[in-house]
Structure formats: structure tokens, C-alpha cells
Amino acid sequence: MTTHFSNGVTNNPGRDKGGNPLWSVLKQPDPTSALTEFVYFDDFFKYVPADWTITDEGGSETQTADYDNGWLSQVDTAPGANAVNLLEGPDVWSFQKGDSTTPGLILSYETQFAIKDVDKLNTWHGLAIATYADPIAVPLDGVGFHHAEDTTTIQFSVKSSTVGGATSSTLVTAPGGSTSITLADAAITTKSATAPSTPDEVIRLGFMYVPAGRDSYHDGATAGKFWVFYNGVRVATVADTNLPYDKMLGVSLGWQSKGTDTNALYTDFIKIKSERMGVSAPSWS
Numbered sequence: 001m002t003t004h005f006s007n008g009v010t011n012n013p014g015r016d017k018g019g020n021p022l023w024s025v026l027k028q029p030d031p032t033s034a035l036t037e038f039v040y041f042d043d044f045f046k047y048v049p050a051d052w053t054i055t056d057e058g059g060s061e062t063q064t065a066d067y068d069n070g071w072l073s074q075v076d077t078a079p080g081a082n083a084v085n086l087l088e089g090p091d092v093w094s095f096q097k098g099d100s101t102t103p104g105l106i107l108s109y110e111t112q113f114a115i116k117d118v119d120k121l122n123t124w125h126g127l128a129i130a131t132y133a134d135p136i137a138v139p140l141d142g143v144g145f146h147h148a149e150d151t152t153t154i155q156f157s158v159k160s161s162t163v164g165g166a167t168s169s170t171l172v173t174a175p176g177g178s179t180s181i182t183l184a185d186a187a188i189t190t191k192s193a194t195a196p197s198t199p200d201e202v203i204r205l206g207f208m209y210v211p212a213g214r215d216s217y218h219d220g221a222t223a224g225k226f227w228v229f230y231n232g233v234r235v236a237t238v239a240d241t242n243l244p245y246d247k248m249l250g251v252s253l254g255w256q257s258k259g260t261d262t263n264a265l266y267t268d269f270i271k272i273k274s275e276r277m278g279v280s281a282p283s284w285s
Helices: none
Strands: 037-042 053-057 061-066 071-076 084-093 107-115 121-128 142-147 155-159 167-171 203-210 225-230 233-239 249-257 263-275
Touching: 071 084, 071 249, 084 121, 084 263, 107 121, 107 142, 107 249, 121 263, 142 203, 142 249, 155 225, 155 233, 167 233, 249 263
Parallel strands: none
Antiparallel strands: 037 263, 053 084, 061 071, 071 263, 084 249, 107 203, 107 263, 121 142, 121 249, 142 155, 155 167, 203 225, 225 233
16 A cells, blocks of 8 residues: 655655666655755764864863763863863755745754753854854854853854854744743753653754745745744744855854853754755745
């Protein structure tokens, strides 16, 4: 019996679009087809230093995969003032802005994390240019979530050094949009027969980039925008005025320390999905 799913996925071997059975015997989507996505997912079951460019200075920083279900633990047991621990992945991501006649590509990002001592860390999760080296501020070119020391809030920021030359940002709020979410200090829960050992006070944040020309998928507006998500709920929109579409960006996460006490950033996962470049974008209308 043949089962059909959305976007042409099926369990029937069939043939590919050119009538070639080379790949069609595998009952799964063709990763090179126009309707599939470029996907990155790291659940941090393991940490491989060679996968990252590491900025590690001013203290006793370590990066390990730890705790139940896999968490990246970026810890400094003896930080100096302004110590930095930042991880950068390969620069393989970019934003395709598009226009009314040439649609750009939708890109979604989500992460889940916790901070040991919120007041004493500046943190960053998102996409950034390779030269980004200090999470005390947002990257010169980047898109993501920045938390500043001495605050309990976090903002979503879009910045370009050349396109617009400024930063577009908004504080992440709870659903309803009137109250900023409050970050709280995280501790590691004690493992027992009925409970895992994981950080508490976890926050889940994400964004979706919606280029101009793709708005029939969303709300009928004509300009490109970002949708900002908190715990899977859309809570804000930010214009793409300062979108760094002329730069290649990499996955980036880390912290800069204010104080000299032990501190840590715990990241559960990072997930990114983008429509595959170099093929015609599907119609979402």
C-alpha cells in the first residue's frame, strides 16, 4: 500500500523526476530535490574540538558533553575578568534576501540552554561571522540571541557591518508581548531513580527568517522579516533592514565573564533548517 505525505514524500520506490531508478529504490526523500532542506542538528551527545574554532582565553575554560540527554557544558572554574569561551562552526550559512520576483530562502534556528550565574555572563547563541571573538557584544555580522551581564533579559539581534550598518533588535518577551522573559540562575538537578541529571531554568529560543516574496506563507506583508520564538511560540517580529546577506556565517555560541567566580553555559541542542540553495524554492502559498 502506498502512503503519501506532504511535499511528495512517499513509501513507494517509483522513479526520480528524470525517470532514473538509481536513488528511487531508497524509500526516503532525495536530499538534493527542490523540496528538501539543508539541516544541521547537534544534540551534544559528544563534543569534538576539531569541529569548532575555539576562542578560549583569560581563565580555566573547558568544553565537555555532559549530563543526561547530552548537553554542551562550557565551564570556567577560575575565570579572569573578561574571560572568553566561544565556539565557532564552519561558515556555511547565509541569508538569501530575495525580492518580489526572486524569492529568497526561509531559514529557521532553535536552541535550548541555561546559564549558571546570569548576572555575571554575557552570552551569545546564533550565527556569526568568523572574526567574532567576544560575546560582550553582538557580532559585527550576525543573527541570534545575546544576553548582557547585570541583566536578566535576552535580546534577539540582527546586525550587519555593511548592509544598513546598524543593529535591529528586540527583547524576547513572553507570549502576549508585554513582559520580557526573565533568565534565572541554573543548577544541575540531582540524578535519581526517577529524575535525570540536567540543568534547570532552561530557556528555548528560536527564529525564522522570512524573505520578501515569501509572504503568502505568512501574514501578507511585503518586507522580509524575522519571527522570534520563545518556547515554540512566536512572540515578536524584527525587520531585515540590517540583514548580513553579503556574509557567510557559522554556528556560534559562548560567553564572556564579568566576574571571577566559577560560571557555566549549558547548551542542550542547536537546530538549523534552511531551504537548499541552488535549487528553485518551493511555493508556500
